Amino acid sequence: MNRENTHDNHYMITNVNLFNGQKIEEKQAIIIKNDTISSVISMDEACNLSLQTIDGNGALATSGFIDIQLNGCGGVLLNTDISLSTLATMNKTNLMYGTTQYLPTLITSTEKDLHNTLMMMADFKEAEQKGILGLHLEGPFISIEKKGAHQAQYIRELDLETAQLLAKNSASIKVITIAPEHISQEVLDCLTDADITVSIGHTNATYEEVNTKSGLTMATHLYNAMTPLGSREPGVVGYIFDQKPHAGIIVDGIHASYPSVRIAHQQLKEKLFLVTDAVTPAGTDLTEFDMAGTQAFVTDGKCHYEDGTIAGAAITMIDGVKNLINHVGLSREEALRMASLYPAQALKIDNEYGQLKENYKANITLLDKNNDVTATIQMGKVAYQK
Known part of the structure; x- marks a missing residue:
């Protein structure tokens, strides 16, 4: 070539x-x-x-892969260094593994970091040509009980004034992950009216708490950091299987077992898409890294804190595609759709992408x-x- x-x-x-x-x-x-x-x-x-x-x-x-949840890769992490050079490294790493579009994902952080990220994106005129479709804000408007690797001291509720600020920056924000039990319908409407996709994640909600809200069209890393499916309390996983919003899933064999991925695909079909949720070590051979101020490690492919808490993933999109084919048992075509067409549909850009x-x-x-x-x-x- x-x-x-x-x-x-x-x-x-x-x-x-x-x-x-x-x-x-x-x-x-x-x-x-x-x-x-x-x-x-x-x-x-x-x-x-x-x-x-x-x-x-x-x-x-x-079609080039679309990663809707990418915190970092290639030795960098957006939360650790909010800069265009971080985005350039992420894009360069993505391209080696087949990803042509992504949402740089900022996890729970200070108001200043959020503001700086929005400012950077507003000034980045070449974003689309460099593979960036917009930001994914994963937090800080989440549940403390299901915080996962997020830092508790920065978690807060989303008030109307902050929602209006986010709505004003909707040209830069594609997806925001929130805990639905901590958000009013008025605030939710403010975001969805601005064409921001609101995703359910890091939530301790019951089925009913989610079901009373409208405008929730996506779910973040299915199974992880959400209430499980039970016989008497369907939980958030039950809500997703029942109401079928678009849902991302991490297929590294660590965040969800391969049979669990297969069950999710049987339930959601074209609504289920592949994400990496990758952090600093993805695309490298790093064994230790700085996860937004906390030391983290990689052991047998698992990114984790010292106490064992999972801290993001170390896979690339092509790793996920191979796992879908080799371990979940999907066809090559369906695995490729989960990496390209289905994320494009979830973002409502499948008229030009995917x-x-x-x-x-x-x-x-x-x-x-x-x-x-x-x-x-x-x-x-x-x-x-x-």
Whole structure:
């Protein structure tokens, strides 16, 4: 693959099998103009065109992965260093593992850190070209009882004044994770009216407490930091299985067992999408790291504090895809949909992202037969090649 050929950004990727989001079509070519797919054609048709070409060498072309919950990777963490260089490292690491779009995720922090993150995003004009679809604010408006790795001293309730501030910054905020038992419907409406997706997470709520609220269209890391499904109290897990909002799930074999992931997929189908919830060590061989001010460790792939509390994940999206295929038992196509189409649908951007079709953004991951990433195209540009 020769990236020199793409300087005018009108070129063609040839010799690929293409997963368009529904099915795999063999011997295809993808024509890219600027940051958009202008058409997908057969190799027979491609032979008659005189465009600059990149040979895909028989790889599977799939839509670039979309990670809705990414705290850090490549040795950096957004909470530890709120800067454009952190985002650049996260994007560079993502591209090596097939992720072309993500939501930088700020977990529970001080008001100053939240303000600084919003300011940084408001000033970042190239965000979309660098793979950023907006922020995911995971906290601080969560439940102390289900705080997980979040720092208790910064957890607070979301009042209307703060919600109005977040609504004013809705151009920078895509998702906010909240505990529904600690939020009024008026405050919830303020967020949803601003087109911010409100996700249920880090919650100690009962089924009824969630069911009395409207506008909750997503759930954060299913099973983790929420009340479990019980026979007499369905809990938040029961609410999700029953009402079927979109839900993210971490498929590392640590946050949820593989049979539990399979059960969730049977219940939620296209509403279940893959996330990493990755932190500093993802994409590296680090064994210790700073988790937003607390020392954390990696043992046998598990990120944890000294007391054993899970502190994020060390996987990449392609790791999750492989686990879905090899351990959960999903088809290659369904695993790829969970990494691309379903997150796009959850964010309501599946008219431009999550599929390889005409007029969609040119975000393309090339995979070999072992599902290893051989190249990544981000917004029309060759951004990584093995």
